[in-house]
């Protein structure tokens with residue numbers, strides 16, 4: 001705030017300075033809202049034969065490696081791409097071999113770095129319908145409330161639909177639309193080999209409504225978007241039916257990553273196999289959503 005030291009500063013520039021100062025104070029809680037685990041570095045590691053973790057301590061990013069180049073799932077915060085790039089290189093892979101970029105959801109904590117990843121790697125960005133237009137606007141016009149930060153818009157090369165496959169170098173990823181948390185929230189499934197056996201992988205895209213979401217419409221208070229409660233119900237039905245041995249997600253906290261990492265040295269890659277943990281997450285998450293719906297219905301009456 002050098003402006004205050006300027007003796008020739010007139011009233012106008014003092015007002016501008018005050019506005020700038022207030023703006024800084026107003027913006028501070030937003031920045032402080034980013035948990036330290038979202039930016040704290042995490043040593044990258046192999047999950048299975050063709051699948052690696054390249055995210056931070058909690059914000060997950062996955063590298064799927066194929067003979068014809070690699071697929072990156074999630075670009076995370078605007079500040080994350082350099083960290084992801086360093087993790088990819090530390091594992092011995094080339095950043096420029098990233099051919100395809102996929103996302104778990106269009107929120108800033110998974111998509112804000114997408115523009116930079118695409119610029120640096122030339123990857124094709126493929127995003128689920130419902131989220132594609134959000135990513136192309138930098139989350140400028142979507143539902144969700146003030147906690148969701150806008151980010152650099154990025155062109156989507158291909159709009160995915162529920163059940164569509166993404167194929168590269170013999171690897172097949174399936175995009176499951178698990179909407180509600182965002183309109184095109186995507187759960188990815190694939191197969192990886194652990195202890196030389198093929199195992200089904202589920203990367204959960206998101207399952208919880210934010211505090212600001214309205215799942216039930218009431219007079220003067222529309223639902224966050226029409227059909228959001230039905231979307232959540234369909235999401236839990238979809239998740240419940242997916243075959244899952246290797247349980248992963250958009251945040252490490254979804255699948256207790258840090259606790260499993262502590263077991264990794266003694267137990268090996270089997271620590272990622274947790275079908276019981278997967279089903280219990282779905283069970284608890286669905287209970288929470290149903291409770292939110294009941295509370296909002298009661299408040300309406």
Ligand SMILES: [Zn+2]
Nearest residue numbers: 105107181206
């Ligand atoms: Zn989100």
